[in-house]
Amino acid sequence: MNNRLYGNLIFELSKPGRRGYSLPKNEYKHRLSELPAHLLRSQDANLPECDEMTVVRHYTNLSHNNFGVNDGFYPLGSCTMKYNPVINEELAALGAFAGKHPLQPADTCQTMLHLYYDLQKMLCALTGLSEFTLNPCAGAHGELTGLMVIRAYHQSRGDDKRTKVIIPDSAHGTNPASAAVCGLEIVEVKSGPDGLVSLDILENLVKEQGDSIAAMMMTNPNTLGIFEKNIPEIAKLIHDCGGLMYYDGANLNPMLGYCRPGDMGFDVMHINLHKTFSTPHGGGGPGSGPVGVREGMECFLPTPRVVYHEEENEYSVETGPYEKSLGSIGNFFGNFAVMIKAYCYILSLGKENIKMVGPLATLNATYIKESLKDDYLLPISGLTKHEFVFDGLKDKSTGVTTMDVAKRLLDYGYHAPTIYFPLLFHESLMIEPTENESKETLDGFIDVMRQIAREARENPEQVKTAPHQTPIGRVDDVLAAKHPVVTFRQMQQEL
Numbered sequence: 468m469n470n471r472l473y474g475n476l477i478f479e480l481s482k483p484g485r486r487g488y489s490l491p492k493n494e495y496k497h498r499l500s501e502l503p504a505h506l507l508r509s510q511d512a513n514l515p516e517c518d519e520m521t522v523v524r525h526y527t528n529l530s531h532n533n534f535g536v537n538d539g540f541y542p543l544g545s546c547t548m549k550y551n552p553v554i555n556e557e558l559a560a561l562g563a564f565a566g567k568h569p570l571q572p573a574d575t576c577q578t579m580l581h582l583y584y585d586l587q588k589m590l591c592a593l594t595g596l597s598e599f600t601l602n603p604c605a606g607a608h609g610e611l612t613g614l615m616v617i618r619a620y621h622q623s624r625g626d627d628k629r630t631k632v633i634i635p636d637s638a639h640g641t642n643p644a645s646a647a648v649c650g651l652e653i654v655e656v657k658s659g660p661d662g663l664v665s666l667d668i669l670e671n672l673v674k675e676q677g678d679s680i681a682a683m684m685m686t687n688p689n690t691l692g693i694f695e696k697n698i699p700e701i702a703k704l705i706h707d708c709g710g711l712m713y714y715d716g717a718n719l720n721p722m723l724g725y726c727r728p729g730d731m732g733f734d735v736m737h738i739n740l741h742k743t744f745s746t747p748h749g750g751g752g753p754g755s756g757p758v759g760v761r762e763g764m765e766c767f768l769p770t771p772r773v774v775y776h777e778e779e780n781e782y783s784v785e786t787g788p789y790e791k792s793l794g795s796i797g798n799f800f801g802n803f804a805v806m807i808k809a810y811c812y813i814l815s816l817g818k819e820n821i822k823m824v825g826p827l828a829t830l831n832a833t834y835i836k837e838s839l840k841d842d843y844l845l846p847i848s849g850l851t852k853h854e855f856v857f858d859g860l861k862d863k864s865t866g867v868t869t870m871d872v873a874k875r876l877l878d879y880g881y882h883a884p885t886i887y888f889p890l891l892f893h894e895s896l897m898i899e900p901t902e903n904e905s906k907e908t909l910d911g912f913i914d915v916m917r918q919i920a921r922e923a924r925e926n927p928e929q930v931k932t933a934p935h936q937t938p939i940g941r942v943d944d945v946l947a948a949k950h951p952v953v954t955f956r957q958m959q960q961e962l
Protein backbone atom coordinates (compact mmCIF):
# COMPACT_ATOMS: atom_id res chain seq x y z
CA MET A 468 0.00 0.00 0.00
CA ASN A 469 1.37 3.38 -0.97
CA ASN A 470 0.92 5.42 2.17
CA ARG A 471 1.50 8.75 0.50
CA LEU A 472 -1.46 8.18 -1.77
CA TYR A 473 -3.46 6.30 0.73
CA GLY A 474 -5.80 8.09 3.08
CA ASN A 475 -5.69 11.35 1.15
CA LEU A 476 -8.60 12.95 -0.63
CA ILE A 477 -8.18 13.39 -4.35
CA PHE A 478 -8.19 17.16 -3.69
CA GLU A 479 -5.19 16.81 -1.42
CA LEU A 480 -3.28 15.05 -4.20
CA SER A 481 -3.95 17.90 -6.62
CA LYS A 482 -1.04 19.94 -8.06
CA PRO A 483 -1.87 23.18 -9.93
CA GLY A 484 -1.49 22.69 -13.67
CA ARG A 485 -1.03 18.91 -13.50
CA ARG A 486 -2.83 17.09 -16.34
CA GLY A 487 -3.80 13.45 -16.73
CA TYR A 488 -4.78 13.67 -20.39
CA SER A 489 -3.94 15.50 -23.59
CA LEU A 490 -6.52 16.40 -26.20
CA PRO A 491 -6.27 18.32 -29.44
CA LYS A 492 -7.21 21.97 -29.29
CA ASN A 493 -10.98 22.46 -29.23
CA GLU A 494 -11.87 23.95 -32.60
CA TYR A 495 -15.45 24.45 -31.64
CA LYS A 496 -14.85 26.51 -28.58
CA HIS A 497 -16.52 29.54 -30.19
CA ARG A 498 -19.84 27.70 -29.92
CA LEU A 499 -19.75 28.22 -26.17
CA SER A 500 -20.76 31.78 -26.93
CA GLU A 501 -24.16 30.43 -27.95
CA LEU A 502 -24.91 29.81 -24.30
CA PRO A 503 -26.42 32.80 -22.51
CA ALA A 504 -23.79 34.56 -20.46
CA HIS A 505 -25.65 34.13 -17.17
CA LEU A 506 -25.41 30.36 -17.59
CA LEU A 507 -21.64 30.36 -18.04
CA ARG A 508 -19.16 29.97 -15.20
CA SER A 509 -17.19 33.07 -14.45
CA GLN A 510 -14.32 30.93 -13.16
CA ASP A 511 -13.21 27.40 -13.92
CA ALA A 512 -14.63 24.77 -11.58
CA ASN A 513 -12.29 23.97 -8.74
CA LEU A 514 -11.48 20.40 -9.73
CA PRO A 515 -8.49 18.35 -8.60
CA GLU A 516 -5.54 18.38 -11.00
CA CYS A 517 -3.74 15.05 -11.02
CA ASP A 518 -1.78 12.82 -13.35
CA GLU A 519 -3.50 9.72 -14.65
CA MET A 520 -1.75 7.11 -12.48
CA THR A 521 -2.39 9.07 -9.31
CA VAL A 522 -6.10 9.07 -10.11
CA VAL A 523 -6.22 5.38 -11.00
CA ARG A 524 -4.25 4.34 -7.90
CA HIS A 525 -6.20 6.63 -5.63
CA TYR A 526 -9.54 5.08 -6.56
CA THR A 527 -8.16 1.56 -6.75
CA ASN A 528 -6.76 1.92 -3.24
CA LEU A 529 -10.06 3.29 -2.01
CA SER A 530 -11.90 0.30 -3.49
CA HIS A 531 -9.54 -2.04 -1.60
CA ASN A 532 -10.56 -0.30 1.57
CA ASN A 533 -14.00 -1.84 1.40
CA PHE A 534 -14.94 -5.32 2.56
CA GLY A 535 -17.54 -7.04 0.43
CA VAL A 536 -19.00 -10.49 0.07
CA ASN A 537 -16.58 -11.09 -2.82
CA ASP A 538 -13.61 -10.44 -0.48
CA GLY A 539 -14.43 -12.89 2.25
CA PHE A 540 -17.01 -14.58 4.44
CA TYR A 541 -19.81 -12.21 5.40
CA PRO A 542 -21.95 -13.79 8.14
CA LEU A 543 -24.26 -10.84 8.71
CA GLY A 544 -27.59 -11.89 10.23
CA SER A 545 -31.04 -10.31 9.83
CA CYS A 546 -30.38 -7.45 7.41
CA THR A 547 -28.83 -10.20 5.50
CA MET A 548 -26.32 -10.48 2.79
CA LYS A 549 -27.93 -13.58 1.31
CA TYR A 550 -26.70 -15.39 -1.76
CA ASN A 551 -26.84 -12.99 -4.71
CA PRO A 552 -25.59 -14.68 -7.89
CA VAL A 553 -23.67 -12.20 -10.04
CA ILE A 554 -25.29 -13.48 -13.22
CA ASN A 555 -28.62 -12.02 -12.12
CA GLU A 556 -27.02 -8.57 -11.95
CA GLU A 557 -25.85 -9.01 -15.52
CA LEU A 558 -29.28 -10.09 -16.70
CA ALA A 559 -30.97 -7.14 -14.99
CA ALA A 560 -28.51 -4.80 -16.68
CA LEU A 561 -29.30 -6.04 -20.22
CA GLY A 562 -30.13 -3.13 -22.48
CA ALA A 563 -33.55 -4.56 -23.35
CA PHE A 564 -34.52 -4.24 -19.67
CA ALA A 565 -32.48 -1.28 -18.50
CA GLY A 566 -33.49 0.90 -21.46
CA LYS A 567 -37.23 0.75 -20.78
CA HIS A 568 -39.27 3.68 -19.47
CA PRO A 569 -42.16 3.22 -17.04
CA LEU A 570 -44.37 5.52 -19.13
CA GLN A 571 -43.92 3.80 -22.46
CA PRO A 572 -47.06 2.25 -23.98
CA ALA A 573 -47.91 -1.24 -22.79
CA ASP A 574 -47.78 -2.70 -26.30
CA THR A 575 -44.08 -1.78 -26.52
CA CYS A 576 -43.08 -3.59 -23.31
CA GLN A 577 -45.14 -6.78 -23.20
CA THR A 578 -42.12 -8.84 -22.11
CA MET A 579 -41.60 -6.65 -19.06
CA LEU A 580 -45.25 -6.86 -18.09
CA HIS A 581 -45.16 -10.62 -18.66
CA LEU A 582 -42.20 -10.90 -16.25
CA TYR A 583 -43.95 -8.68 -13.71
CA TYR A 584 -47.14 -10.72 -13.89
CA ASP A 585 -45.34 -14.07 -13.72
CA LEU A 586 -43.29 -13.00 -10.72
CA GLN A 587 -46.48 -12.09 -8.87
CA LYS A 588 -47.83 -15.58 -9.61
CA MET A 589 -44.59 -17.23 -8.46
CA LEU A 590 -44.74 -15.34 -5.17
CA CYS A 591 -48.35 -16.50 -4.75
CA ALA A 592 -47.26 -20.10 -5.30
CA LEU A 593 -44.35 -19.78 -2.83
CA THR A 594 -46.43 -18.16 -0.09
CA GLY A 595 -49.91 -19.66 -0.50
CA LEU A 596 -51.49 -16.23 -0.85
CA SER A 597 -53.96 -15.13 -3.51
CA GLU A 598 -52.49 -11.98 -5.04
CA PHE A 599 -49.34 -9.85 -4.86
CA THR A 600 -48.45 -6.29 -5.70
CA LEU A 601 -44.82 -5.59 -6.54
CA ASN A 602 -45.14 -1.83 -6.11
CA PRO A 603 -43.54 -1.26 -2.65
CA CYS A 604 -39.84 -0.37 -2.77
CA ALA A 605 -38.53 -1.84 0.51
CA GLY A 606 -39.44 -4.16 3.35
CA ALA A 607 -40.60 -1.26 5.51
CA HIS A 608 -42.56 0.17 2.57
CA GLY A 609 -44.22 -3.24 2.19
CA GLU A 610 -45.07 -3.26 5.91
CA LEU A 611 -46.70 0.14 5.61
CA THR A 612 -48.62 -0.93 2.48
CA GLY A 613 -49.71 -4.18 4.17
CA LEU A 614 -50.92 -2.36 7.27
CA MET A 615 -52.80 0.12 5.07
CA VAL A 616 -54.46 -2.88 3.39
CA ILE A 617 -55.44 -4.17 6.84
CA ARG A 618 -56.84 -0.80 7.85
CA ALA A 619 -58.79 -0.56 4.58
CA TYR A 620 -60.18 -4.04 5.22
CA HIS A 621 -61.47 -3.12 8.69
CA GLN A 622 -62.83 0.21 7.50
CA SER A 623 -64.63 -1.43 4.58
CA ARG A 624 -66.56 -3.42 7.17
CA GLY A 625 -67.33 -0.32 9.20
CA ASP A 626 -65.03 -1.64 11.96
CA ASP A 627 -63.31 1.65 12.89
CA LYS A 628 -62.31 0.84 16.46
CA ARG A 629 -59.35 -1.37 15.51
CA THR A 630 -56.35 0.86 16.11
CA LYS A 631 -53.79 -1.47 17.71
CA VAL A 632 -51.11 -3.79 16.38
CA ILE A 633 -49.54 -6.52 18.48
CA ILE A 634 -45.79 -6.85 17.82
CA PRO A 635 -43.38 -9.29 19.54
CA ASP A 636 -40.42 -7.79 21.43
CA SER A 637 -38.05 -9.67 19.11
CA ALA A 638 -39.40 -7.88 16.00
CA HIS A 639 -37.30 -5.90 13.56
CA GLY A 640 -37.46 -2.17 14.34
CA THR A 641 -39.30 -1.42 11.12
CA ASN A 642 -42.41 -3.27 12.39
CA PRO A 643 -43.32 -0.79 15.14
CA ALA A 644 -42.08 2.10 12.97
CA SER A 645 -44.38 1.13 10.08
CA ALA A 646 -47.32 0.67 12.44
CA ALA A 647 -46.72 4.13 13.90
CA VAL A 648 -46.46 5.72 10.43
CA CYS A 649 -49.75 4.02 9.58
CA GLY A 650 -51.30 5.74 12.60
CA LEU A 651 -51.70 2.54 14.60
CA GLU A 652 -50.86 2.00 18.24
CA ILE A 653 -48.25 -0.61 19.18
CA VAL A 654 -48.81 -3.26 21.83
CA GLU A 655 -45.68 -5.26 22.59
CA VAL A 656 -45.88 -8.95 23.41
CA LYS A 657 -42.97 -10.46 25.32
CA SER A 658 -41.10 -13.57 24.24
CA GLY A 659 -40.98 -16.55 26.55
CA PRO A 660 -37.71 -18.15 27.77
CA ASP A 661 -37.71 -20.33 24.64
CA GLY A 662 -37.46 -17.21 22.44
CA LEU A 663 -40.98 -17.71 21.05
CA VAL A 664 -44.05 -15.51 21.41
CA SER A 665 -45.59 -16.63 24.68
CA LEU A 666 -49.11 -17.98 24.15
CA ASP A 667 -50.10 -17.24 27.76
CA ILE A 668 -49.04 -13.62 27.62
CA LEU A 669 -50.65 -13.22 24.21
CA GLU A 670 -53.91 -14.74 25.40
CA ASN A 671 -54.12 -12.19 28.19
CA LEU A 672 -53.24 -9.36 25.85
CA VAL A 673 -55.96 -10.37 23.44
CA LYS A 674 -58.48 -10.53 26.29
CA GLU A 675 -57.41 -7.09 27.46
CA GLN A 676 -57.35 -5.38 24.06
CA GLY A 677 -60.29 -7.26 22.50
CA ASP A 678 -61.83 -5.58 19.50
CA SER A 679 -59.29 -2.76 19.37
CA ILE A 680 -56.82 -5.18 17.73
CA ALA A 681 -56.34 -4.52 14.03
CA ALA A 682 -53.56 -7.06 13.50
CA MET A 683 -50.61 -8.97 14.85
CA MET A 684 -47.26 -8.76 13.05
CA MET A 685 -44.93 -11.75 13.16
CA THR A 686 -41.63 -12.78 11.64
CA ASN A 687 -40.99 -16.48 11.10
CA PRO A 688 -38.38 -17.77 11.68
CA ASN A 689 -38.16 -14.90 14.16
CA THR A 690 -35.13 -12.66 14.55
CA LEU A 691 -33.53 -15.25 16.84
CA GLY A 692 -33.70 -17.73 13.95
CA ILE A 693 -36.30 -19.79 15.81
CA PHE A 694 -39.36 -21.17 14.05
CA GLU A 695 -42.54 -19.90 15.73
CA LYS A 696 -44.24 -23.24 16.04
CA ASN A 697 -47.39 -21.92 17.71
CA ILE A 698 -48.59 -19.88 14.77
CA PRO A 699 -51.80 -21.88 14.19
CA GLU A 700 -52.83 -21.22 17.81
CA ILE A 701 -51.72 -17.58 17.62
CA ALA A 702 -53.62 -17.06 14.34
CA LYS A 703 -56.73 -18.57 15.91
CA LEU A 704 -56.51 -16.24 18.92
CA ILE A 705 -56.14 -13.17 16.72
CA HIS A 706 -58.76 -14.21 14.15
CA ASP A 707 -61.27 -15.07 16.89
CA CYS A 708 -61.12 -11.51 18.14
CA GLY A 709 -61.51 -10.12 14.61
CA GLY A 710 -57.87 -9.13 13.98
CA LEU A 711 -55.70 -10.08 11.00
CA MET A 712 -52.31 -11.80 10.87
CA TYR A 713 -49.41 -9.98 9.20
CA TYR A 714 -46.29 -11.91 8.19
CA ASP A 715 -42.96 -10.09 7.93
CA GLY A 716 -41.36 -12.14 5.15
CA ALA A 717 -37.78 -10.88 5.47
CA ASN A 718 -36.83 -14.33 6.77
CA LEU A 719 -38.72 -16.31 4.15
CA ASN A 720 -35.63 -17.94 2.65
CA PRO A 721 -35.32 -20.91 5.05
CA MET A 722 -38.96 -21.84 4.42
CA LEU A 723 -38.94 -21.74 0.62
CA GLY A 724 -40.72 -24.74 -0.82
CA TYR A 725 -41.44 -26.24 2.63
CA CYS A 726 -44.13 -24.20 4.25
CA ARG A 727 -46.18 -21.19 3.31
CA PRO A 728 -47.41 -18.24 5.36
CA GLY A 729 -50.80 -18.50 3.63
CA ASP A 730 -51.24 -22.06 4.91
CA MET A 731 -50.26 -21.02 8.45
CA GLY A 732 -53.09 -18.53 8.74
CA PHE A 733 -51.47 -15.27 7.69
CA ASP A 734 -53.71 -12.81 5.83
CA VAL A 735 -51.20 -10.22 4.60
CA MET A 736 -47.42 -10.33 4.17
CA HIS A 737 -44.45 -8.65 2.56
CA ILE A 738 -41.38 -10.24 1.04
CA ASN A 739 -37.95 -8.65 0.83
CA LEU A 740 -36.90 -9.44 -2.74
CA HIS A 741 -33.63 -7.76 -1.73
CA LYS A 742 -32.50 -10.36 0.85
CA THR A 743 -34.42 -13.51 -0.09
CA PHE A 744 -34.37 -13.23 -3.87
CA SER A 745 -30.96 -12.23 -5.13
CA THR A 746 -30.46 -8.53 -4.50
CA PRO A 747 -27.96 -7.44 -1.85
CA HIS A 748 -29.48 -5.48 0.99
CA GLY A 749 -27.06 -2.68 1.60
CA GLY A 750 -26.30 0.94 1.09
CA GLY A 751 -29.95 1.82 1.38
CA GLY A 752 -31.25 0.20 -1.77
CA PRO A 753 -32.59 -0.41 -4.31
CA GLY A 754 -35.11 -2.73 -2.75
CA SER A 755 -38.46 -4.31 -3.38
CA GLY A 756 -41.07 -5.28 -0.80
CA PRO A 757 -43.97 -7.02 -2.59
CA VAL A 758 -47.17 -7.38 -0.55
CA GLY A 759 -49.44 -10.40 -0.77
CA VAL A 760 -52.96 -10.95 0.54
CA ARG A 761 -55.24 -13.89 1.04
CA GLU A 762 -58.33 -14.52 -1.05
CA GLY A 763 -60.98 -11.89 -0.53
CA MET A 764 -58.55 -9.04 0.15
CA GLU A 765 -57.22 -8.46 -3.39
CA CYS A 766 -59.47 -5.43 -3.88
CA PHE A 767 -57.49 -3.39 -1.31
CA LEU A 768 -54.10 -3.74 -3.02
CA PRO A 769 -52.54 -0.60 -4.52
CA THR A 770 -52.49 0.48 -8.17
CA PRO A 771 -51.21 0.46 -10.88
CA ARG A 772 -51.81 -3.22 -11.61
CA VAL A 773 -50.62 -5.39 -14.45
CA VAL A 774 -53.57 -7.29 -15.88
CA TYR A 775 -53.43 -10.30 -18.20
CA HIS A 776 -56.06 -10.64 -20.93
CA GLU A 777 -56.17 -14.29 -21.71
CA GLU A 778 -58.06 -14.14 -24.99
CA GLU A 779 -55.71 -11.64 -26.58
CA ASN A 780 -52.69 -13.08 -24.70
CA GLU A 781 -51.82 -9.49 -23.80
CA TYR A 782 -50.86 -7.51 -20.71
CA SER A 783 -52.10 -4.05 -19.82
CA VAL A 784 -51.44 -1.55 -17.05
CA GLU A 785 -54.56 -0.55 -15.14
CA THR A 786 -55.03 2.19 -12.59
CA GLY A 787 -58.71 1.68 -12.00
CA PRO A 788 -61.34 2.30 -11.14
CA TYR A 789 -60.56 0.01 -8.24
CA GLU A 790 -62.91 1.47 -5.67
CA LYS A 791 -61.49 -0.20 -2.58
CA SER A 792 -57.84 0.11 -3.59
CA LEU A 793 -55.39 2.18 -1.58
CA GLY A 794 -54.36 3.91 -4.79
CA SER A 795 -50.72 4.54 -5.58
CA ILE A 796 -48.08 3.97 -2.90
CA GLY A 797 -45.03 4.99 -4.92
CA ASN A 798 -43.66 5.82 -8.32
CA PHE A 799 -44.97 3.64 -11.11
CA PHE A 800 -44.39 -0.10 -10.47
CA GLY A 801 -41.53 -0.16 -7.95
CA ASN A 802 -37.93 -1.18 -8.59
CA PHE A 803 -38.10 -3.25 -11.72
CA ALA A 804 -34.43 -4.28 -11.84
CA VAL A 805 -34.82 -5.99 -8.45
CA MET A 806 -37.79 -7.92 -9.82
CA ILE A 807 -35.77 -9.14 -12.82
CA LYS A 808 -33.14 -10.55 -10.45
CA ALA A 809 -35.79 -12.26 -8.30
CA TYR A 810 -37.41 -13.75 -11.40
CA CYS A 811 -34.09 -15.10 -12.71
CA TYR A 812 -33.16 -16.46 -9.29
CA ILE A 813 -36.44 -18.35 -8.87
CA LEU A 814 -36.38 -19.73 -12.43
CA SER A 815 -32.72 -20.75 -12.27
CA LEU A 816 -33.29 -22.69 -9.04
CA GLY A 817 -36.55 -24.25 -10.21
CA LYS A 818 -39.23 -25.99 -8.21
CA GLU A 819 -36.97 -28.73 -6.80
CA ASN A 820 -33.74 -26.84 -6.08
CA ILE A 821 -35.52 -24.01 -4.33
CA LYS A 822 -36.19 -26.54 -1.59
CA MET A 823 -32.44 -26.82 -0.98
CA VAL A 824 -32.04 -23.16 0.05
CA GLY A 825 -33.54 -23.53 3.53
CA PRO A 826 -32.01 -26.86 4.59
CA LEU A 827 -28.50 -25.90 3.44
CA ALA A 828 -28.63 -22.47 5.11
CA THR A 829 -29.95 -24.13 8.27
CA LEU A 830 -27.24 -26.82 8.17
CA ASN A 831 -24.51 -24.20 7.79
CA ALA A 832 -25.85 -22.03 10.62
CA THR A 833 -26.33 -25.00 12.92
CA TYR A 834 -22.81 -26.28 12.20
CA ILE A 835 -21.32 -22.95 13.29
CA LYS A 836 -23.58 -22.71 16.34
CA GLU A 837 -22.77 -26.19 17.60
CA SER A 838 -19.05 -25.71 16.94
CA LEU A 839 -18.82 -22.46 18.88
CA LYS A 840 -21.24 -22.89 21.75
CA ASP A 841 -18.48 -23.86 24.22
CA ASP A 842 -16.76 -20.50 23.69
CA TYR A 843 -19.75 -18.24 23.05
CA LEU A 844 -22.88 -17.97 25.17
CA LEU A 845 -25.95 -19.51 23.60
CA PRO A 846 -28.79 -17.86 25.52
CA ILE A 847 -31.48 -20.10 24.10
CA SER A 848 -30.75 -23.68 23.19
CA GLY A 849 -32.87 -25.67 20.79
CA LEU A 850 -33.29 -25.73 17.06
CA THR A 851 -32.64 -22.65 14.98
CA LYS A 852 -32.97 -22.11 11.24
CA HIS A 853 -30.81 -20.03 8.89
CA GLU A 854 -29.40 -17.77 11.63
CA PHE A 855 -28.86 -17.73 15.38
CA VAL A 856 -27.76 -15.39 18.16
CA PHE A 857 -24.95 -15.67 20.73
CA ASP A 858 -24.95 -13.40 23.77
CA GLY A 859 -21.22 -12.54 23.51
CA LEU A 860 -18.38 -14.63 24.86
CA LYS A 861 -19.21 -17.33 27.37
CA ASP A 862 -16.47 -16.24 29.76
CA LYS A 863 -17.73 -12.86 30.94
CA SER A 864 -14.74 -12.30 33.28
CA THR A 865 -12.44 -11.15 30.45
CA GLY A 866 -14.30 -7.87 29.85
CA VAL A 867 -14.12 -8.52 26.11
CA THR A 868 -17.34 -7.40 24.44
CA THR A 869 -19.18 -8.35 21.26
CA MET A 870 -17.89 -5.11 19.70
CA ASP A 871 -14.29 -6.23 20.45
CA VAL A 872 -14.88 -9.63 18.88
CA ALA A 873 -16.40 -8.01 15.79
CA LYS A 874 -13.39 -5.68 15.42
CA ARG A 875 -10.89 -8.49 15.94
CA LEU A 876 -12.57 -10.52 13.18
CA LEU A 877 -11.53 -7.78 10.72
CA ASP A 878 -7.87 -8.52 11.53
CA TYR A 879 -8.44 -12.08 10.38
CA GLY A 880 -10.17 -11.06 7.14
CA TYR A 881 -13.77 -11.72 8.13
CA HIS A 882 -16.71 -9.35 8.05
CA ALA A 883 -18.37 -9.07 11.44
CA PRO A 884 -21.73 -10.71 12.12
CA THR A 885 -24.65 -8.45 13.04
CA ILE A 886 -23.95 -7.10 16.52
CA TYR A 887 -26.18 -5.71 19.29
CA PHE A 888 -29.31 -6.86 17.47
CA PRO A 889 -31.77 -8.28 18.40
CA LEU A 890 -32.14 -6.15 21.51
CA LEU A 891 -33.23 -9.09 23.65
CA PHE A 892 -29.65 -9.67 24.86
CA HIS A 893 -26.92 -7.23 25.91
CA GLU A 894 -24.15 -8.71 23.77
CA SER A 895 -26.04 -10.05 20.74
CA LEU A 896 -23.87 -11.55 18.02
CA MET A 897 -26.11 -12.68 15.21
CA ILE A 898 -24.62 -15.08 12.70
CA GLU A 899 -26.02 -16.07 9.32
CA PRO A 900 -23.99 -18.00 6.79
CA THR A 901 -25.85 -18.52 3.54
CA GLU A 902 -26.63 -21.79 1.79
CA ASN A 903 -23.79 -21.45 -0.70
CA GLU A 904 -20.78 -21.36 1.67
CA SER A 905 -18.43 -24.36 1.66
CA LYS A 906 -17.52 -26.41 4.73
CA GLU A 907 -13.92 -25.15 4.45
CA THR A 908 -15.12 -21.54 4.65
CA LEU A 909 -17.22 -22.31 7.72
CA ASP A 910 -14.31 -24.20 9.33
CA GLY A 911 -12.01 -21.23 8.74
CA PHE A 912 -14.49 -18.91 10.46
CA ILE A 913 -15.00 -21.32 13.36
CA ASP A 914 -11.20 -21.57 13.91
CA VAL A 915 -10.87 -17.80 14.00
CA MET A 916 -13.80 -17.36 16.39
CA ARG A 917 -12.21 -19.93 18.72
CA GLN A 918 -8.86 -18.19 18.39
CA ILE A 919 -10.47 -14.88 19.40
CA ALA A 920 -12.10 -16.54 22.43
CA ARG A 921 -8.64 -17.87 23.40
CA GLU A 922 -7.07 -14.44 22.98
CA ALA A 923 -9.83 -12.94 25.13
CA ARG A 924 -8.82 -15.26 27.95
CA GLU A 925 -5.06 -14.99 27.53
CA ASN A 926 -4.47 -11.50 26.19
CA PRO A 927 -7.73 -9.52 26.37
CA GLU A 928 -6.02 -6.20 25.50
CA GLN A 929 -5.21 -7.53 22.06
CA VAL A 930 -8.90 -8.03 21.36
CA LYS A 931 -10.07 -4.86 23.09
CA THR A 932 -7.77 -2.69 20.99
CA ALA A 933 -8.52 -4.43 17.66
CA PRO A 934 -8.45 -4.00 14.74
CA HIS A 935 -4.67 -3.85 14.32
CA GLN A 936 -4.37 -4.81 10.65
CA THR A 937 -6.83 -2.48 8.96
CA PRO A 938 -5.84 0.91 7.49
CA ILE A 939 -8.11 2.65 9.98
CA GLY A 940 -8.29 1.45 13.58
CA ARG A 941 -11.23 1.76 15.89
CA VAL A 942 -13.28 4.82 15.09
CA ASP A 943 -15.35 6.74 17.60
CA ASP A 944 -18.69 5.83 16.08
CA VAL A 945 -20.70 7.96 18.51
CA LEU A 946 -18.67 11.04 17.54
CA ALA A 947 -18.95 10.10 13.86
CA ALA A 948 -22.73 9.82 14.17
CA LYS A 949 -23.23 12.97 16.25
CA HIS A 950 -20.68 15.26 14.61
CA PRO A 951 -20.07 13.91 11.15
CA VAL A 952 -17.53 15.80 9.08
CA VAL A 953 -18.65 15.12 5.56
CA THR A 954 -17.20 18.07 3.68
CA PHE A 955 -13.62 18.92 2.84
CA ARG A 956 -12.61 22.45 3.67
CA GLN A 957 -10.64 23.35 0.61
CA MET A 958 -10.24 26.98 1.59
CA GLN A 959 -8.50 26.04 4.78
CA GLN A 960 -6.05 23.90 2.91
CA GLU A 961 -5.28 26.66 0.42
CA LEU A 962 -4.63 29.15 3.21
Ligand SMILES: *Cc1c(COP(=O)(O)O)cnc(C)c1O
Nearest residue numbers: 545546605606607639641686717
Ligand atom coordinates in the same frame (compact mmCIF):
# COMPACT_ATOMS: atom_id res chain seq x y z
C1 LIG B 1 -34.70 -6.09 6.77
C2 LIG B 1 -35.89 -6.41 7.54
C3 LIG B 1 -37.04 -5.58 7.46
C4 LIG B 1 -37.08 -4.26 6.71
O1 LIG B 1 -36.73 -4.31 5.37
P1 LIG B 1 -36.11 -3.02 4.65
O2 LIG B 1 -36.09 -3.39 3.22
O3 LIG B 1 -34.77 -2.80 5.25
O4 LIG B 1 -37.04 -1.87 4.91
C5 LIG B 1 -38.16 -5.96 8.18
N1 LIG B 1 -38.15 -7.07 8.94
C6 LIG B 1 -37.08 -7.87 9.05
C7 LIG B 1 -37.16 -9.11 9.91
C8 LIG B 1 -35.91 -7.58 8.36
O5 LIG B 1 -34.83 -8.37 8.48
